[in-house]
Amino acid sequence: MSGIADLPYRFEVTATTAEIRERFPALGPGEETGVMVSVAGRIMLSRPQGRFAFIELRDSSGTIQLFGVEGVARDLKQLGRLSLGDWIGASGEVVCTKRGELSVKVLDWVLLAESRRGLGDKWKGISDVELRYRHRELDLWVNEASRRKLRARSKMVSLLRTWLDKRGFIEVETPILHPVAGGALARPFVTYHNALGAELYLRVAPELYLKRLVVGGFERVFEIGRVFRNEGISPRHNPEFTMLELYQAYADYRDLMALTEELVAYLAQEITGSTRLIYADRIVEVGPPWRRATLYELVAENAGVDVSVKMPIERLRRIADDLGVPVEPSWGPGKVVLEIYEKTTEANLWDPVFVCDYPKEVSPLARQHRDDPVLVERFEAILVGRELANAFSELTDPDDQRTRFEAQMALRAAGDEEAMVLDEDYLRALEEGLPPTAGLGIGLDRLAMLLVDAQSIREVIPFPTLRPFHSSRSYGTGGALEDPSDRDRDVFEK
């Protein structure tokens, strides 16, 4: 086999394997077409047999058999000696073998890249989850289900962009490095800018910048972007995850309920072919309309107790205690009510429901409810027992916002590391004038999980966060990378 230095710089592909199958869906055994194609991909299986060679070639669209015949294919012997995992380009005629397999009868071929490590067991592939996530490229070659999930996610995001674009939303990109991490109750990652000599935070939400753009006259904006929260890792949490946030001027949270159910139903229909999804072996119907219910109602249904933020704190604590829900002494009524809901109710909500009207105390950026001053106009969309979306009629009053920020700062001073920091730039923007606006956030990883029936968030993230690997142990190393042969060294040192 020739050296790495001889590998070509490009290869002219004239057909994908899928295109060949589309064009010749029903060739009979032994038929020839006279049609010449050039295909490229990786060798997944190889069956050299004397003066023939049968090779399964896979590209991003599918697979096709390469059929090598001595005297027809260039250097059949070498063709049959290629390893599983090698990339090759091959040109030849589309034919059907005597046994009825659609094939490319190879005339010429070229090695495009060597696979020094192989692709795992050719029948069982790889299943070690750590290997799958640390070396996702292997997983993708070997496991069809992994390819399917990541492709579906990509399609979901693409459909989402188009859908929002059609409704007049414009896409923007706001800063990821924040001088203060605002817009969500979460602990941030901290970093440092040398030239500025200043600490910066990786954003926990794009919210405040997006609303400043609404102040600037972008009446419908959205951002799809990574946010970072310094929290634990679990099958439903990755430290960096992708959020859709959108803001619509002149709208309130009821408008966003309609938007949310319509959007999710559309994505489900386009990606799975139905609004009736199967998740974790259970059916969930996401077609609109979704149920709308208040947080109080749902707690009454699921925990069998009436709660209200207006109740005396002692009474709320007693209710929580009776339900076995631990509460901190520092918590106010709103936080206790929310805690009761989260511990007793949320996980039971399988079918989609808009949980409406949250305590003001726990929603520092949401606008006071028009009918109840201790609540805000906020909803969370819950599906399969999990929060999928969070939205509210935005707080537009700068004085009220300052008061809310100050309450957050008090919590922070009392040791709550997730409490918000007062953001003067944002307050100034509100003073400049934010029209009535509704805002929505959807965790896209979670949405993708729902659509592809993934039980772990890692399945829909190409490279999920894992603990850095330090020990001398290594995965799948045959020593080749650590010990390049002399033949390859000059290439590495170029």
Added chain:
RNA sequence: GCGCCUCUAGCUCAACUGGCAGAGCAACGGACUCUUAAUCCGCAGGUUGGGGGUUCAAGUCCCCCGAGGCGCACCA
């Protein structure tokens, strides 16, 4: 962060109550005129995640460390 479980050849997995670390596939060498996880012959492959301890003897029992999975906590 805490609890439980897992880690054996490149991959997928065996190895009873502690008793000589094995197989299939891959890789490597060879045979084969239509294969479909081709088949056949041959060859090689390991500090059993790392370190320490108990024992005549440790993949197996004990301790420490590392990584992963699940659950709890936190959140989306």
